[in-house]
Amino acid sequence: MRHDQEPPGLHPLLAGRFSPSRFDPSATVDDRSLGLLLEAARWAPSAGNSQPWGFFTSRPGEPEHERVVPHLAPSSARWAADAGLLVVTLTRRHVGDTELLYSEFADYDLGQAIAHMTVQAQAMGLAVHQFRAFDLEGLTKELRPNPGWAIVSMIAVGKAAGEAPLGRDRRSVADLLSAPWSPSE
């Protein structure tokens, strides 16, 4: 793992992205921005155009926010509750309550939709921090998605308070190309 700076030539939307560990609690995400973030996810590619994603959105002050915030883990509650928007991400893994896969790429496709949403957010001056630090079982009981649907992650979206950390850890490009075939460590 190397402490790295983003290389010249990387698109500024990618180079400038980071997961903030603090959000400005006074910065709201308005309806138009929320709509554009969902449009960005909507237009992502997916296996067979299955579009297996779903979202539960909530903003501070909305009743939905009070349904989600109690399920944050202590580690994420420190910053996620301040974000202007919290999104619970869901994927449709199975057909109804059967074991039949809806799409073997359901999680892959959801991740891609979130990547689109992340870049759209960055273009609008908003930052995204994805996280798994929440009570999955408790949140599932609270939101009760339909059979076949699973909560995967949450994302906090808002104005970052503070700068990106200097020198972030990344595997090298050479490692990306060789690791699958390297002798195991």
Ligand SMILES: Cc1cc2nc3c(=O)[nH]c(=O)nc-3n(C[C@H](O)[C@H](O)[C@H](O)COP(=O)(O)O)c2cc1C
């Ligand atoms: C699926 C997923 C789950 C994550 N879970 C957490 C989490 O529970 N808590 C946290 O602080 N960050 C979480 N992260 C953020 C990563 O730690 C972060 O993206 C990574 O360290 C790289 O930092 P960067 O996004 O600033 O480049 C998660 C990211 C992803 C994609």
